[in-house]
Amino acid sequence: MTEMPIPLAGVVGHPIAHSKSPQLHKHWLKSYRLPGDYIPMDVQEDDLEQVIRALPKAGFVGVNITIPHKIAILQMADLVTDRATLIGAANTLIFRRDGKIHADNTDGYGFIANLRAGAPGWRSDLGPAAILGAGGAARAVISALIEAGVTDILLSNRTRPKADALRAEFGSKVRVVDWVQAGNMLEEAATVVNTTSLGMTGAADFRVPLDGLRRGTIVTDLVYAPLRTRLLQEADEMGCVTVDGLGMLLHQAVPAFERWFGVRPEVDMRTRAAVLG
Numbered sequence: 001m002t003e004m005p006i007p008l009a010g011v012v013g014h015p016i017a018h019s020k021s022p023q024l025h026k027h028w029l030k031s032y033r034l035p036g037d038y039i040p041m042d043v044q045e046d047d048l049e050q051v052i053r054a055l056p057k058a059g060f061v062g063v064n065i066t067i068p069h070k071i072a073i074l075q076m077a078d079l080v081t082d083r084a085t086l087i088g089a090a091n092t093l094i095f096r097r098d099g100k101i102h103a104d105n106t107d108g109y110g111f112i113a114n115l116r117a118g119a120p121g122w123r124s125d126l127g128p129a130a131i132l133g134a135g136g137a138a139r140a141v142i143s144a145l146i147e148a149g150v151t152d153i154l155l156s157n158r159t160r161p162k163a164d165a166l167r168a169e170f171g172s173k174v175r176v177v178d179w180v181q182a183g184n185m186l187e188e189a190a191t192v193v194n195t196t197s198l199g200m201t202g203a204a205d206f207r208v209p210l211d212g213l214r215r216g217t218i219v220t221d222l223v224y225a226p227l228r229t230r231l232l233q234e235a236d237e238m239g240c241v242t243v244d245g246l247g248m249l250l251h252q253a254v255p256a257f258e259r260w261f262g263v264r265p266e267v268d269m270r271t272r273a274a275v276l277g
């Protein structure tokens with residue numbers, strides 16, 4: 001009789017030491033008493049394809065893909081989901097029994113699930129969403145908001161052509177606003193999302209003027225180090241509903257964990273504590 005191998009998953013990136021995903025997945029494996037393990041792997045770009053191709057043979061059922069490989073990995077996949085194609089990047093691979101590599105992007109799902117959990121009153125028809133930033137994270141957020149039914153998205157980025165390119169791609173639901181006017185677009189917004197690295201430990205300060213924010217506006221920051229960014233603190237003081245970015249990290253992992261290990265995990269206070277601790 002052959003023993004069932006222990007299913008392995010992990011995260012592939014470079015660097016990888018900072019990743020919180022191992023703590024998260026190991027916490028769920030333990031909580032649900034499931035056999036399995038989750039391993040961080042520091043892999044350079046030149047070695048990426050060779051490593052990915054070898055993993056299924058070593059007992060891996062899938063991996064997360066993180067910076068800087070999220071775009072390049074699409075070329076190596078045999079199947080790419082519509083949402084990964086739309087975002088132009090993948091964060092989750094599933095190694096199928098038939099040997100095919102399936103690439104998905106759960107960042108947009110994680111963003112919306114976190115928003116709904118942190119601001120239960122959020123609906124897609126509350127009014128315009130204002131997005132700061134036009135990088136990779138903004139693409140996932142915009143595609144998720146459109147998929148959820150938001151029809152008016154205000155987009156502002158320091159480098160305007162990157163915002164114009166997203167507008168060209170996502171269409172007339174996106175309106176581009178000059179970076180110097182970013183504060184003004186907040187007056188109109190029902191939902192505000194920071195997708196820039198501004199306010200992150202070690203990055204430049206978040207300096208967009210916030211006096212236009214209205215009481216009750218839902219404000220979320222993808223930056224989660226620190227957990228309470230200046231944006232969230234000031235928005236709180238102004239009577240906004242704030243949602244921190246750690247939840248997006250937790251929620252994006254739910255569909256992956258379910259596909260790999262067969263149980264849909266809960267995101268609760270214990271999950272947050274496991275990742276923060």
Ligand code: ATR
Nearest residue numbers: 133134135136137138157158159162195196197204
């Ligand atoms: P991610 O995948 O996390 O979105 P990214 O693609 O490097 O990372 O995008 C980073 C975002 O933060 C961009 O919108 C970037 O603005 P630019 O397109 O002008 O570079 C924004 N950003 C980073 N540093 C910034 C700063 N000092 N001021 C304003 N925006 C900044």
